[in-house]
Amino acid sequence: MYILLFMGEKRSDTKEKILSSALKLFSKKGFKETTIKDIAKEVGITEGAIYRHFTSKEEIIKSLLESITKELRHKLEVALQRGETDEEILESIVDTLIDYAFSNPESFRFLNLYHLLKEYGEVKNLPGELILKFLNGLYLKRKLKTYPEIALAVVTGSVERVFIFKERNFLDYDEETIKKELKKVLKSAILA
Structure with a gap:
């Protein structure tokens, strides 16, 4: 035994x-x-x-994708519970995405690759779906300057770019400064 x-x-x-x-x-x-x-x-x-x-490389990719999306989705579920105002919730989402990217760079890069290529089948419950649901709510309340899908692209794309710039030493700021500035810019860009 x-x-x-x-x-x-x-x-x-x-x-x-x-x-x-x-x-x-x-x-x-x-x-x-x-x-x-x-x-x-x-x-x-x-x-x-x-x-x-x-059984295959595709099964390894799928296993990683399921694990990473589950982890990030859980972190975003927690982030969506933080804050009393929509602005505070958006800040919490940005904090969570930045923290995840800097704490789990390989997982963050992997997830971005998957989103860009989507060659390995559709995966349900992707983390972005939670953010989109929140943004849809803002849109219905007329609190977005643009459509929810565009706002999602702005938020996730901005986090991705900032991560890449920081990783390549193009940004010489600490993570807290980056988060503070990014939250300010995103709120200004997408919130009405």
Whole structure:
């Protein structure tokens, strides 16, 4: 019994290493450029060992996508509960997105790649759907300067650009200053 439990734990650990290595490679090289062979080499196992855990590269992508979207969606659900005014909730959303990007850069890059390519099937309950629902509510209250979908593009696109600029050392400000400035700009840009 002990041996079976130990072997199960080892298998789970290997699966996590595969996912972690795949995330690292996908976020740097992209989906198409990363092969199963690359992932195996990064983990230090054979390609066959990967196939004991996943049937394909697409299954690895889907597994990562489900995990990352679930995590970020949960963080956004919490963010939507913070704040008493719509402006405070928008600030909380921006804080959450920036914090997630800087704390989980590989996951953030991976999620952005997925959104740009969407080659690996539709995934339900993407984090942006929560933000869009909030923005739809603002639109119905006539508190948006534009359509909700455009406001969503402005918010998520701005966070993505700021993340990239900071990551490439184009922005020489600390995260708190970045968040403060971005919230000010976004409120001005989209809120009526």
